[in-house]
Amino acid sequence: MTEEQTYIIGTLVEHKPGVLFEVANMFRRRGFNIESISVGVTEQKDLARMTITVNGDERTIEQVVKQLNKLINVIKVSILDPNTTVTREMALIKIHVADTKARSDIIQYVDIFRSHIIDISSDSVIVEITGDSEKIDAFLDLAMPLGIKEVARTGITALSRGGKAIKE
């Protein structure tokens, strides 16, 4: 057994109903675990791109890729090399604001992390933060003592650097 690590799999699929279900069903049935998945349309309106992160050893990931490829509605699958890939995740984080001290702490953190406050109420703020997953984790750690009310994360999305592209 080789070592477990996190792989990012870029997948082009037919943009039509049921395809996300098919992909998710395949993962469940074969006993693979999805860490995160993000889906959206691409530059071509009949194609969607799924960015799937999976933990596993090399052999498992090879199987994941092959089983994905086997699905008729999956058009192209490739493992993205972390060294040449930009990954981003977005999170919306609702933080409790107990007093003015808390408020100024939050403003300071938001500034350092180059994130934004996108909603303010008397006792809470919503922060929008984008970056790699570690950056979001770090922000969450920092904000934790203030009291986090809600978190919504998009999961990772990724593209390889330079001219290379996953195409049909």
Place this chain on the structure above:
Amino acid sequence: MTRMSGSQALVESLKREKVKEIFGIPGGQILPLYDVIYDCGIRHILAHHEQCAAHMADGYARAKGSPGVCFATSGPGATNLVTGIATAYMDSSPVIAFTGQVSRVMIGKDAFQEADIVGITTPITKYNVQIQQASEIPVSVKMAFHIASTGRPGPVLVDLPRDVQIESDQMDFAASYDLRGYKPNIEPHPIQVKRAVEFLLQAERPIMLVGGGAIISNASQEVLRLAEFMLMPIGTTLMGKGIIPETHPLSIGMVGMHGKAEANKLIPESDVLLAVGMRFSDRTTCRLDQFCPDAKIIHIDVDSAEIGKNAKVDLPIVADARKTLTQILEQIVQKMAKREKSTWFDRVHTLKTQFQNNKSNGQGIKPYEIADELRRILSSNAIVTTEVGQNQMWAAQHYDALEPRTYITSGGLGTMGFGFPAALGAKVAKPDVPVVDIAGDGSFIMTEQDLATSFLEKIPVIVVILNNSMLGMVAQWQRFFYNRRYSASELKNVPDFVKLAEAYHVNGVRVGSVGEFSKALREALKSDVTTVIDVPISPDENVLPMVPAGMGLKDMMIVGE
């Protein structure tokens, strides 16, 4: 472009795919289609359970090598197909199922007889789709047939909402489609072929292990030529039976949990294993690390996901089996002379002789005697189907299949009740060939109601029940591993199969000796209705060899040990 209803378009599309027979059962949400079926010229065979309709389409497909079609209504009709579809999926059989569905506006409302059959069958079909508009039908049917029958074949389900069947629209039968996510790789990579040749040339103890994929690829000739040229023994999986005549000197028979003793001895001794269209299933390999520990494995499969899924292989070739073997042989003949003898072949011969009489020594009629009689009396192109359990394994061990597509069995899913409807389907595909279901009592009970189909649709087959009045394979495990505690495995001779047959207006006969069996079989072969031959055998009869769960091939238990 022609204007017609969705149902008419479907039937027209089926005709264009040269469909001559359909197996099915109607119901509310597929009535518009059945109204067109009524006088469309395609033969519709009314099954008596949708599971059987699917197995019939499957047996038809396996016997003929082209897709089998079944119909069912929505909800319970569709869910009854599920076992049949899963069976076809596991054995890569091109079954195409069309299901009725509630009308589009009703979908998701839990309407009467609504079931999400597309969701339900997603993990057990190669492809499935719900038609959204009647005009999609011509292209969808073309895609269904193409996907089901190419690459690694498999079942496809097409779900047809009722209003789509009725909707009238312009139909374009010439329309083409682009399956951009489906491009099976057929041609072997030249470098891989060259390396395979090198492996084989260096081998001292090569074995070819052939599975159902080779039968699908029609590779019989190529398998035999390569093996004969190199004097390489050929083992098969259960699904590979019939790829070459099992009476051939190089045939070592089935490998695996209930494989032949010689095959199970030889595989671990091999130094190169040429695996063709097989998937290293646990029933074939048993303990994988003891399967062929010293062998380099060459694995040919058209489905790249099979490579490395179960076994680690040294040389993968993702391509059609026949094409690959042809190319391997072309190069082999240039690099070596035809092998006339070898110590490896002597070893094969010795083991085959050593085990040839290693057969049951129990009471009464013995299963292998029935298998021998069947082989003696049936023509080489006769088709045998099996049920599941001991009957299936006795048939696999003792009935020598001589031609491809003449041994039809539920290998992957192990579906009791498969053999009889599959036999009916095979008979429809090959009306001039005798078709025999080697059955167990328990399995036959699961689909026996389709004796009615056999009678009404005039599809005469022969059912040979190896009747041990037990769920025999379950009882065998209980005998070996559960201290003879026969928990829920006794069938106690119910029903009386002779009377049962008579109730369906077909022949029923019980035999008390091998001689009587032969006589009954000869009569049955002459009859134009189905015959059920009840063959009482001892409930204590075991299937041996057997490799106990978790053990390696070498640890098999054999008769007399």
